[in-house]
Structure formats: C-alpha cells, structure tokens
Amino acid sequence: MLNWSRDELVTVSGVPKSTLVRFEDGATAPRASTITAIRKALEAAGVEFIPQNGGGPGVRLKD
Template identity: 60%
Template structure:
C-alpha cells in the first residue's frame, strides 16, 4: 500500500537496517526514541495511528486531501 521498503523506512527513520529487522522479527525490543523515529517516518509516508477506542489500537492510511 505504501510502496515503502524496509531499507527506505530505516533510512527515513535514521535507524539501522538490522535494528528494524530485529524489531520486526522479535529479536529485540526497540528503545522508545527508536519507536518514535519509526512512527514519525510512517506518519510522513501516510500512515495514521488510531488510539484505542474499544476495539484496540490500530493504523490506517491517511485520507488524501480532495
């Protein structure tokens, strides 16, 4: 949906490729500042994080301005 490769996300978030891979594979937990950088990069790419509203937290693609 985003056409965003792992390498692109790592570069945009300014985190190491191995850091991102380890986080995705569950090998280690990222530091809060790493999570924040990844979140900012994903939001810049069009992801919107949704707070828990009874059904649990989630994500969706941000609506385009029409």
C-alpha cells in the same frame, strides 16, 4: 500499507537496518527513540495511528 521495503523505512526513519531487523524478528525490544523515529517516518508518509476505541488500536492512511 505504504508498500515500502525495509531499506526504504531505514532511509526515511534513520533507524539502522540491523536494529530494524532485530525488532521485526522479535529478537529485541526497541528503544523508545527507535519507536519514535519509525512512527514519525510513517506519520510523515500519511499513516495515522488510531488509539484504543473499543475495537482496539490500529492504523490507517490519512485522507
């Protein structure tokens, strides 16, 4: 959606690359602080998280 590389997400979120890789690979469940850091980085870039609304939760870019 943002066309970011993994390295860009690491830089913007402050989450260590090894943590991000383990999370993406499903090798570990991320801490709440990791999820928060990633979410804040994505929201700052214009991603909007949509709550469950009949069709399920999702994401979109803000106008």
